[in-house]
Amino acid sequence: MDEMLKKQLRIHAAHIRMGIIEGVYHAKSGHPGGSLSIADVLTYLYFTRMHVYPDQPDFAERDRLVLSKGHTAPALYATLAERGFFQMEEMQTLRHIGARLQGHPCITIPGIDMSSGSLGQGISAACGMALAGKHRNDSYRVYAILGDGEIEEGQVWEAAMFAAHYKLDNLTAIIDNNGLQIDGKISEVCSPEPIPDKFRAFGWHVIEMDAHDFDDIDRAFREAEKISGQPVALIQHSTKGKGVSFMENQVGWHGTAPNTEQYEKAMAELKAALKELEA
Numbered sequence: 001m002d003e004m005l006k007k008q009l010r011i012h013a014a015h016i017r018m019g020i021i022e023g024v025y026h027a028k029s030g031h032p033g034g035s036l037s038i039a040d041v042l043t044y045l046y047f048t049r050m051h052v053y054p055d056q057p058d059f060a061e062r063d064r065l066v067l068s069k070g071h072t073a074p075a076l077y078a079t080l081a082e083r084g085f086f087q088m089e090e091m092q093t094l095r096h097i098g099a100r101l102q103g104h105p106c107i108t109i110p111g112i113d114m115s116s117g118s119l120g121q122g123i124s125a126a127c128g129m130a131l132a133g134k135h136r137n138d139s140y141r142v143y144a145i146l147g148d149g150e151i152e153e154g155q156v157w158e159a160a161m162f163a164a165h166y167k168l169d170n171l172t173a174i175i176d177n178n179g180l181q182i183d184g185k186i187s188e189v190c191s192p193e194p195i196p197d198k199f200r201a202f203g204w205h206v207i208e209m210d211a212h213d214f215d216d217i218d219r220a221f222r223e224a225e226k227i228s229g230q231p232v233a234l235i236q237h238s239t240k241g242k243g244v245s246f247m248e249n250q251v252g253w254h255g256t257a258p259n260t261e262q263y264e265k266a267m268a269e270l271k272a273a274l275k276e277l278e279a
Contacts (some may be wrong), residue, residue: 001216005048007277009214012082013043015275017243018267019078023094023101025263026257030095030103032251035075037178037211038145042079044217045143053260054084057110063140064113064129068122069176070104071255076112077101085111120153123173127163130171130231141225145174149181152190152225157202163231164203171231172224173204176211178240180251186210199233211238 017038020113024030046052067076069133074094081088086109093099100109104117107123113129116122126144133140150156175195183189192198196206205227209220219237224232242255244266258266 001215002270006214009027009040009043009047010276011260011274012047013039014243014270014277015079015082015088016043016075018270018274019081019088021244021258021263021266022088022269023074023077023091024257025090025260027095027103027257028257030074030257031071031255032074032244032257033180033240033247033250033255034069034147035078035179036242036244036247037240038072038075038176039243040076040212040235041057041174043082044214044221045205046079046083048218050143051140052083053109054111057085059250060141061138063176064142066114066122066126066142066144067105067116068126068144069119069150070115070117070122072082072145073101073103073117073148076105078108080111082111083111097184102217108238111117114155119147119150120155122245123156123159126132126163126171126173127166128170129162129276130168131166133170134166136167140170140189142168142171143174144171148175148177148179148186148192148195149183149189151175151192151195152186152229157198159176160199160202160204160231160233168231169228172221173231174234175199175201176238178233178238180240180266182251182254184251196233196235199235203230204233205230206233206235207239208235211236212242232275243273
């Protein structure tokens with residue numbers, strides 16, 4: 001990947017991480033850990049890969065993204081804001097009564113393709129979108145982001161069987177494999193491992209990647225677009241809380257908002273990283 005493009009993507013990702021922290025701090029609730037771990041893949045998708053148009057959010061041929069792990073909505077909202085669908089300042093209204101940016105994505109918000117949040121259901125909706133595209137010979141692609149804890153849900157595997165049966169090669173499921181869920185390590189709660197082998201057994205083409213390396217992300221998505229006759233499961237190995245030192249790999253930050261001291265520390269880290277990138 002071009003070095004200038006990588007630098008710009010890192011700058012976008014820094015802005016998005018700042019938006020995430022801004023949102024959950026002002027909401028006094030939310031899910032920063034898993035939001036931070038998907039910030040880079042969302043940056044890549046919305047700034048290099050997906051055909052989306054802020055001035056035409058309902059354009060029929062746009063690519064679709066379903067945030068199946070809907071509790072990480074702050075990441076998607078901040079990405080849409082960075083992409084120009086609305087102002088980043090709106091992140092300060094996250095989860096406020098009467099605000100449109102609520103705790104889970106809602107299809108009434110520009111840029112949101114599916115209301116989601118009940119774990120396991122988003123991937124089924126993504127399958128429906130992909131199948132509709134196949135029937136109509138549309139060119140759009142569908143992306144769904146799932147958590148590694150989420151795939152403990154049985155409905156995920158029903159959807160996986162469906163997608164392989166109908167050869168939905170316009171569907172890419174991104175599994176955010178950060179190893180932690182609300183109650184602890186996935187290996188201790190209800191292990192879904194081996195994740196790659198399970199998706200292969202269900203008839204998917206599997207690709208693994210480093211969730212925080214834009215070169216590797218680019219390699220993985222380029223491979224995914226070449227696959228014919230199979231849906232793609234992209235297993236991204238990520239760090240929960242990525243970008244904020246005291247949140248990284250800490251299960252307690254799955255669903256906890258920072259207090260004022262923690263907010264200021266997190267923002268100082270992110271601003272310092274951004275300043276270095278912009279130097």
